[in-house]
Amino acid sequence: MSALGFNNSLGIHPTALTTRAERSEVLANNLANSDTPGFKARDFDFQAVLRGEVEQRRSLSVNRTNARHLEGRATAEQQLDFRVPHQPAIDGNTVDPHYEHAQFTENALSYDASFEFLNSKFMGLRNALRGE
Template sequence: MSINFKNALGLHPDALNVRSKRSEILANNLANSDTPGYKARDLDFKGILKGEYENRQRMELNRTSQRHIPAAAIVMDQSLKFRMPHQPSIDGNTVETNIEQAEFAKNAMDFQSSFTFLNSKFSGLMKAMKNQG
């Protein structure tokens, strides 16, 4: 009996990819906190996961040729949003360092939680494979 890793791991590998991309965006915001006119951006994580969940409910498209482009992909650019500042700055920069640092720390904890859960899934799969042999 073969193991389908996509079903066994769920969407945790995708969640790690999104959280990794989000940490890059938040780090970029922090790096540009003194750049005049810079607009802080962030990913809509819930929107991405909701879109992925809705995509799983749709009928898959069949490709009649290997040269056809597959229809499934996470599009990060559409989920990249500008952050609305609580206190806009005079120079047009919308980065609020305290908020960006808090979001970065929260994202790091969420990444670690997803990673820990994924690690436990792999440990369970390893135990199952050892017990079958």
């Protein structure tokens, strides 16, 4: 008989939430540097990072030397690439503020959706534990 654990009940959603937060930081950094000469916009493919997480969970088992050690996790920063500019500025800056705002907004909406999903899962688990 297998015990019901958070990983089984929540699936990939906590990782998706963390990855969305990491992407928000990258996109906000791009926007903050939109007027910095020579700044190169960066981003990562959310789906590719998430696929990597799923594959890592399936194929790798990290050998921990102590039960209190945290499990290893590949970060989105390892897959951070420079964005190919639509029209680079004369000063070498590759940030397109309109595009970055659109990406940031889309990412924020997806983050909120993931957060709401996890919140409803936790509410369901809490109600199940209380017998409601």
